Amino acid sequence: MVAPSSTYRLQLRPGFGFPEAAAIADYLDALGVGAAYSSPILTPVEGSTHGYDVADTSQANPELGGEQGRKALVATLREHGLDFVVDIVPNHMSVEVPAQNRWWWDVLEKGPASEFAGYFDIEAFPVLIPVLGSDDDIDELAVKDDRLTYYEHEFPIAEGTGEGSAREVHERQHYRLVNWRRAGAELNYRRFFDVTTLAGVRVEKPEVFEATHREVLRWVAEGDVQGLRVDHPDGLADPGGYARRLVERSGTWVVVEKILEPGEQLPESWGVAGTTGYDALREVCGVFVDQRAEAAYSELARSLDVPVDYPALVEECRQLITTTSLASEVRRIANLVVGVDPMDARRAVAELMVAFEVYRSYLPEHEQYWAAAVDRVRTAWPELTEAVTALDTQVRADPTGELATRVQQTSGMVVAKGTEDTAFYRYSRFIALNEVGGSPDHFGVPVAEFHAAQAVREARWPEAMTTLSTHDTKRSEDVRARLAVLSELPGEFADAVRRWSARVGIDEPTLNLLAWQTLLGAHPISTERMTAYLDKAAKEAKVRTTWVDHDEEFERAVADWHAAVVADEQVRDEVAGFAERITAPGWSNALGQKLLQLAGPGVPDVYQGTELWDFSLVDPDNRRPVDFEERRGILARLDEGWVPPVDATGAAKLHLVRTVLRLRRDRPELFTGYTPVHAQGPAADHVVAFERNGLVAVATRLPVSLPGWEGTTLEVPEGTWTDALTGRPFSGQVGALLADYPVAVLVRGEV
Known part of the structure; x- marks a missing residue:
């Protein structure tokens, strides 16, 4: 490999x-x-x-x-x-259009006799297909061209079962078309999270x-x-x-x-190079957040009636998921628990899903996470002791059996849907932390913790991927970098949010606080993009409206919000002024993040387009087309010797990216080992730096409160060091090193 x-x-x-x-x-x-x-x-x-x-x-x-x-x-x-x-x-395949998946079509046509019946994780036949708009829509079925149809949907007809009315034909099939609302509680095949059109595949066979x-x-x-x-x-x-x-x-x-x-660490027994890097994302982004602001942001959230008890909120959101969209998975697991009351078994399974501190355990590896979840349920729900003990005993007796397997498969689903896709949209205290792989209740990452994590990655997972933006991130790296600036301005932000909300607020506190942060983080943003984002955020949060049960009046108010902000001249101008103030420090954070990721341990990934500034939000916003011709043009200028300023073009970021990526490709020996490098002097806390093997990465943190670099020095190993970004030799003075850029890429000798 x-x-x-x-x-x-x-x-x-x-x-x-x-x-x-x-x-x-x-x-x-x-x-x-x-x-x-x-x-x-x-x-x-x-x-x-x-x-x-x-x-x-x-x-x-x-x-x-x-x-x-x-x-x-x-x-x-x-x-x-x-x-x-x-x-x-x-994990799964699409069954949205059965005719396009020949395996699924064959299963629907032949039932258990299909050679592909074991390919999918089907609990029982007939398979429930939740596509009907209502129970009455069973009368909308028709038989056309030897297929059973429901509007544009087409399904196979088993051999010898096509006579009679459409309803009669339907009753003879190995599947049942049912009201889509029955999926959460009754679905009898495993799916990807709660997406009924993505059926689980049994690759263990x-x-x-x-x-x-x-x-x-x-x-x-x-x-x-x-x-x-x-x-x-x-x-x-x-x-x-x-x-x-x-x-x-x-x-x-x-x-x-x-x-x-x-x-948490990935089990080394898997034999893979590592993860795709959300752990690195949390570490890198967190080191640019001012931890001293936590109390102020908690107070702001509390004053606006936004939840501040993160563990309690997560528990509430996970419980919601176990009783709604993933209730069928909980039911299926509970049915495997023997010797206890079925309702107690169901409650015990649901509470166990809620109690996991990680996405899933890997029994018998990582047994400590399983044990911790079991103990948590016993403590919190004494009346479930018999049921959870029976569940625990049965799982431990056969850690590769069906019960243990389904519990582990499902815990990750509950954590993801309950935490990432619900709590992350409700816990809007400081949304720069609400990222896939993140921990919103950990307000930033201390420099020492950052260095320790990188040393572990270099020692144990040197070929793992690292990332800052992906197709799944809630917001791009540059949005988070700008939001991190707000951690240095808690009082000003709090005053502004209260003032703006009084004039043009959203009548739901968690979404309101999230909206103002998003508006600043992605500014300037079109009404179309902002409205689409808030609609998704409101439905994911499941406070006033959901994907399933709509509050149309509330959704219209949310859809009108950004236009109302733009129409209010005072708020519009204040938002623009605030965004302008945090833009330059946001650029500093963005360059710092990118350098630490690109130069640090692991294999860095650059998400499409993010070599320039990118202020995308959650998908599908982050899958917009990329202007590669613009990037080609800037790269050509850089190759001609242009040393760009840090400005709105983003050329400085592309300069940084191409400098480090080329060094990684052409001089891989520079990117081994890991040693923290510490600054001395009045602004030492504003530096985060490390040395690999003849390369030193230096980044600025907390730029708003930076008192200036006078008297601040950086001790690097002996030798002549040159900044690959500017071509200048390093004298030991941080001020001279960071005169043009908030970051530096020092290479021993000439570049």
């Missing part, structure tokens, strides 16, 4: 497929990228804009250019010395692994793919076994999309 020097994430989609990716290979090469890293490229449901809804694992996506386009892209990447890393989705991975492994064997990124391993029955099998079969660099809580 050979890890790339770096990766550059590309979101392929119809309109930006294999030919378009090939067309920018020369740009990626010039930028210094080690590998093009693509979103899933197996065939998804038609029209997919992201590729995670794979419907056919046997071929490259025709809408991206098909096999011919894939081969042409690989050839072009090879010409430019670029590796190719591909995202794969082993050797024949299913082979069928789902045959094409991808062919690409690897033929030298077309040099790395694999595994989506959502926590949904698998046996993540460790899967990972070991994939590493053994592929023999290539493998990273897994695993969310680690602070202090």
Whole structure:
């Protein structure tokens, strides 16, 4: 396994497929990228804009250019010395359009007799398909061209069952079309989280692994793919076994999309290179947050009636998920617990899901997390002691059995839906911390903790991926960098929010506080983008409206909010003025974040377009097209010797990115080892720096309260050191080093 020097994430989609990716290979090469890293490229449901809804694992996506386009892209990447890393989705497949997934179609047609019945995680037949708008819509079924239809939906008819009315035909099938609202409590097949159109796949079975991975492994064997990124391993029955099998079969660099809580480590027995880097994101972004502001932001939230008790909020949100969208999963697990009252079993399972401090345990590894969750339930709910003890005993007796497996698969779903997709939208105290892999109740990361985490990564996971922005992040790295500035201005921000809210507030406190922070973090932002974001945020928070049960009046008020802000001249101008004030410090934080990520331990990923400033919000906002011609033009100027200022063009960020990526590619020996470097003097706390092996990265933190650099020095190992960004030699004085940029890339000797 050979890890790339770096990766550059590309979101392929119809309109930006294999030919378009090939067309920018020369740009990626010039930028210094080690590998093009693509979103899933197996065939998804038609029209997919992201590729995670794979419907056919046997071929490259025709809408991206098909096999011919894939081969042409690989050839072009090879010409430019670029590796190719591909995202794969082993946990689930799309069943949204049954006819486009031949395995699912066969299962619906033949039921348990289908050769593919064991490919999907189906509890019982008939399979419930939640597509009807209401129970009365059963009368809207029709039989057309030997298919059972419901408006645009089409389903197979088992052989010899097509006579009679549509209702009679329907009653003879191996599936039942039901009201979509029944999915949460009654669905009888495993899915991806609560998405009924993504059915769980049983890759733990050797024949299913082979069928789902045959094409991808062919690409690897033929030298077309040099790395694999595994989506959502926590949904698998046996993540460790899967990972070991994939590493053994592929023999290539493998990273897994695993969310680690602070202090948690990936099981080394998996044999993979590491995670996709959300743990690094938390560490890097957190070091730019002023921890001294925590009390002030808690007080602001409390005064606005926004929750400040994070553990209690998380518990509330997870409990909501176990009783609504994932109630069917809880029911299915409870049915496996023997010897206790069924209702107690269901409550015990639900509370156990709520109690996990990590996404899932990996029994028998990481047993301590399982034990901690069990103890928590026993303590909090004494009346459930018998049920939870029975559950614990049964799981420990057979840690690879069905009960243990389903509990582990489901805990990650509850944590993700309850925490990331609910609590993160309700706990709006300081949203720069509300990020995938983040811990909003940990107000920033101390410098010492940051250094300790990097040392662990270098020692144990030197080829793990690191990242700052992905297609799944709640907001881009540059939005978070600007929001981090607010931690240095808690009083001014609090006064402004109270003043603005009194004039143009949203009548729901958590969304109101989130909206003002978002407006500043992404400013300037169009009404269309802001409105789309707030609509999603309101529905994910599930306070006044949800994706399922709409409060139309509230949603209209939310939709009108940004326009109202713009129409209020005083608020509009004050927001613009505040945003302008935090813009330059935000640039400083953004450059600092990027340097620490790019130069630090691990394999850094650059999300598409983020080599310039990028103020995207949650998907689909962060999947907007990227202007590569603009980036080509700036890169060409840099190659001519231009040393850009730090300004709105973002050229300084591209300068930093191409400088470090090229060094990683051309001088990999510089990026080994890890030693913290400490400043001395009045502004020492405003420096975060480390040395690798002949390279020192220096970044500014807390720029608003920076008193100036006079008298502040930095001791680096002996030798002559040159800043690769400016070409200037380093004299030991931080002020001279950071005169042009808030960051420096010192290289021993001449650059």
